[in-house]
Amino acid sequence: MYDYFVDALTQEAVSQPEAVRALARTAVRAVHGSWRGNRALAVLLMAGPPGTGKGLLTQAFARLLLGSDRRLIKINPSFHRQVWSCMQTLGALCAAHDAQLPPLPHPLRVILVDSLERASRSILELFVHVFANGELTIQPGTSIDFTRTIFLLETGLAEREVDAVVTRAVGFKTHDLEAHDRSDESIREQIEGRIQEHFSPRFLSLLDDFILFRRIREDDLALVLEKFLGRLRLRLATMDLHLHVEDAARAFLLSEGARSLRYGARGLRQAIERHLETPLMAALSFTRLGPGSVVFARRSLQGITLFLPSIGSPVLPFVRAPVRG
Secondary structure, eight states, X not given: OHHHHHHHHHTTSSSOHHHHHHHHHHHHHHHTTXXXXXXXXXXXEEXXXXXXXXXXXXXXXXXXXXXXGGGOEEEOGGGOSSHHHHHHHHHHHHHHHHHTSOOXXXXXXXXXEOSGGGSOHHHHHHHHHHHHHSEEEEETTEEEEOTTEEEEEEOOTTHHHHHHHHHHHTTSOTTOHHHHHHHHXXXXXXXXXXXXXXXXXXXXXXXXXXXXXXXXXXXXXXXXXXXXXXXXXXXXXXTTOEEEEOHHHHHXXXXXXXXXXXXXXXXXXXXXXXXXXXXXXXHHHTTOOOTTOEEXXXXXXXXXXXXXXXXXXXXXXXXXXXXXX
16 A cells, blocks of 8 residues: 555656655555544645645645545635634635535545745644644534644745755756755755744644655756656647657757756746647647647747648747747
């Protein structure tokens, strides 16, 4: 069971073994009905540079346990100034989630708490109460059971310090593993130091795991590119369309992603959207593509041109993303 979860989550995240193992352990506990008395089932704190796959891995975790990432409950406590407002929102989200499931005394939930470091002290104390007691009274006679709830807490603490380390590390040579390891260790020290300063000892004692997402390195981009292209091909397959990306076009996309490596894989994803997805969707709108079409992505002076061999010309020559200077 553990190996199954590890394999499934590894397909969603590139070079994040620590995060994958922690989530796989939690999933096994959830599936086997691990019970912790009156405490929440699991509380995991996630941190790391942007664009490292925290959102994708969280969604994959929810799909594995709940059958759909749409059942992932999301709440941002920084949107609430008053404790009662946060309580009411959390209660409403849980009630809507539970209504989609068969009646259960202890429903399984996965709750993502975003930007936790921006929450007020009183709201942090509210979550400490929920983690420790596994229950929250919304109003007299109405309470919510959290003993089968997994809390994934995301924090952006030490954001500036981490950004400075990542910016310096972008210039390291791919083969300079020692320099990369030093930068990763520096990121961990910066984040752990800020976490110790920001959160109370009581809060920290209730954490089951601290997951640090490793920054994306240039030699990770090829794997990330294949993952993104695979998803795009799956979407096109539902329309009976096929995409072939030539080697020169792949190299161009990788170079675009490497330009903004300090933001993780976001630059690469944006390059794919700009140079492949947008022109393809535009071509569909103008009915230049039909069922069974095979589209070739080729490197060109404009960046990437989508070519349709069946008509011997570009799919949509007037829809191309400009090359960044």
